[in-house]
Amino acid sequence: MSEKTQLEEQEAIVTFSQNSWDGQRIEGSSAVNALEQGKVLFFPHLAFPLSAQQQRLLDPALVDPKKKNISYSVGNHLIKGVADAAVEPQIRKLLESYYQSCSALISSVLPQYQHVLRKPVNSLRLHPVTVWRNNSSWRKDDSRLHVDAFPFRPNYGERILRIFTNVNPHGEDRVWRVGEPFSELATRMLPKLSSYSPRKSWLLEKIGVTKSLRSHYDHLMLQLHDKMKADGHYQQHGQQLTQRFPTGSTWVCFSDQTPHAAMSGQFMLEQTFLMSVKDMQNPELSPLKTLQRLTRQKLI
Structure with a gap:
């Protein structure tokens, strides 16, 4: 383990003053460069205001007990996880509006990505973070440092871009821990990972555990x-x-x-997009290319 345990803020966070979702377009590649290096783009003054009616939707009881969050697939207008059908239209409208705001933010801050992002899905997270720790296995506990990977839906190296907004009405911060650069993490962790088995991957798809064949890349992630x-x-x-x-x-x-x-906090909106590695400004910084360099193998 590296002797250095404390990252400096400038190593992981880049702060922007923008306070409007459709604000002035950021010229140059500073935001894209930082993002593709694995840094977090932070907009401390970019709020998503909720109406009085929408404030009433900030109730954990509205989440189906079988679901972690309420999710909305923009492409097919499919909403999941709402416990009370009576408020579903209001939640749908809220999540559609959030998607539109996030799309405007991409256009102004990350214009290079504007036409290459796909499969937009967003969610309304109403439970406090402590619920994850108290009611989840360690594997599902998102208060532990991790990088995102899909166990059931292999994504073959596609990037996972996420936008988060704290909408807590009581002034409670969302507190994160942010870790080291991916290349350093992967270099240290790679020897600890089990080998890939194409036969096991085939079997997992055959019995329905995965929705498609798990690639070597997806296995490693x-x-x-x-x-x-x-x-x-x-x-x-x-x-x-x-x-x-x-x-x-x-x-x-x-x-x-x-x-x-995520260490603490409650009430958050999250927007997810997928993006092909080839559409990055610098594809060599992607987890796929990084792992391929380290393993000296083609992983998808």
Whole structure:
């Protein structure tokens, strides 16, 4: 383990003064460069105001007990996880509006990505973070540092871009831990990961555990996710910093690249997009290209 355990803020966070979702277009590549390096783009003054009616939707009882959050697939207008059908139209309208705001933010801050992002899905997170720790296995506990990977839906190296907004009405911060650069993480963790079995991948798809064949890349990312969460020494002593995201702030990261852990907070909106590695400004910084360099193998 590296002797350095505390990251400096400038190593992981880049702050922008923008306070409007469709604000002035950012010229140049500064935001894209930072994002593709695995840094978090932080907008401390970019709020998503809720009406009095929408404030009443901030109730954990509205989430189906079988679901972690309420989710909305923009492409097919499919909403899941609403416990009370009577408020579903209001939640749908809220999540559609959030998607439109996030699209405007992409246009102004990350215009290079404007036409290449796909499969937009967003969610309304109403439970406090403590619920994850108290009612989840370590593998599902997102208060442990991790990078995102899909256990059931292999994504073959596609990037996972996420936008988060704290809408807590009581002024409670969303507190994250943010970890080291992906290349350093992968270099250290890779020897601990189990080998890939094409036969096992075929079997998992055959019996319906995965929706498609799990690639070598997806295997490594899922292993990395699990090894990070299971490693108590890494969780305590790995390179990291604590970042507070106050009510009325927004932040953006590639969640498949940026080690992150949500430590506290409640009530958040989240927008997810997928993007092909080839559409990045610098594809060599992607987890796929990084893992291929380290393993000297083609992973998809």
